[in-house]
Amino acid sequence: xxxxxxxxxxxxxxxxxxxxxxxxxxxxxxxxxxxxxxxxxxxxxxxxxxxxxxxxxxxxxxxxxxxxxxxxxxxxxxxxxxxxxxxxxxxxxxxxxxxxxxxxxxxxxxxxxxx
Amino acid sequence: xxxxxxxxxxxxxxxxxxxxxxxxxxxxxxxxxxxxxxxxxxxxxxxxxxxxxxxxxxxxxxxxxxxxxxxxxxxxxxxxxxxxxxxxxxxxxxxxxxxxxxxxxxxxxxxxxx
Numbered sequence: 001x002x003x004x005x006x007x008x009x010x011x012x013x014x015x016x017x018x019x020x021x022x023x024x025x026x027x028x029x030x031x032x033x034x035x036x037x038x039x040x041x042x043x044x045x046x047x048x049x050x051x052x053x054x055x056x057x058x059x060x061x062x063x064x065x066x067x068x069x070x071x072x073x074x075x076x077x078x079x080x081x082x083x084x085x086x087x088x089x090x091x092x093x094x095x096x097x098x099x100x101x102x103x104x105x106x107x108x109x110x111x112x113x114x115x
Numbered sequence: 116x117x118x119x120x121x122x123x124x125x126x127x128x129x130x131x132x133x134x135x136x137x138x139x140x141x142x143x144x145x146x147x148x149x150x151x152x153x154x155x156x157x158x159x160x161x162x163x164x165x166x167x168x169x170x171x172x173x174x175x176x177x178x179x180x181x182x183x184x185x186x187x188x189x190x191x192x193x194x195x196x197x198x199x200x201x202x203x204x205x206x207x208x209x210x211x212x213x214x215x216x217x218x219x220x221x222x223x224x225x226x227x228x229x
Binding site for chain 1: 149151156157158159160161164204216217219220221222
């Protein structure tokens with residue numbers, strides 16, 4: 001089974017702190033994604049990566065950055081946490097299809113509260 | 116921009132009845148669709164997918180129907196059980212752009228009445 005592991009289930013951070021959310025997948029997937037999930041807004045894509053050291057902005061990248069130094073690990077960084085970044089953060093991975101898509105596999109999520 | 120949406124934000128069904136969750140998509144070029152289930156406190160889990168060259172696909176107790184003419188996707192759950200209570204998301208993708216990003220709907224909450 002594919003396993004996507006997020007390092008923390010719950011985090012509480014102070015405004016202005018630098019926050020790291022870590023995600024590791026064990027299936028050698030090329031693609032990795034970071035979403036945030038908010039009530040009434042669904043899942044919104046923050047950043048994604050198709051390969052090591054490669055990153056692309058999603059729909060809401062402002063206030064975030066990412067790092068993909070190794071294929072299995074994709075980190076989301078909040079440079080200076082703000083209260084409007086309180087949310088559920090979901091990491092996902094998928095294999096690179098050869099002309100066909102496949103589903104994305106999700107981690108359990110990290111519920112971040114910024115106070 | 117184009118987006119994926121849902122007709123009904125909440126749905127309550129009696130245990131044992133069939134459930135139908137609907138989704139409208141606006142990108143006529145989308146060629147791959149997925150239904151996810153998300154239980155409280157957990158990440159989304161894959162249920163079933165369908166490609167645009169199909170109209171119907173069946174899994175265990177679940178069926179996905181795709182109507183490309185009206186850009187409509189539905190998830191049917193047979194003999195709904197309490198364990199089916201969750202939020203269900205549809206997602207779409209257009210593979211022709213070389214992108215594997217999924218665009219998600221906002222979700223429908225399914226509540227099963229025992």
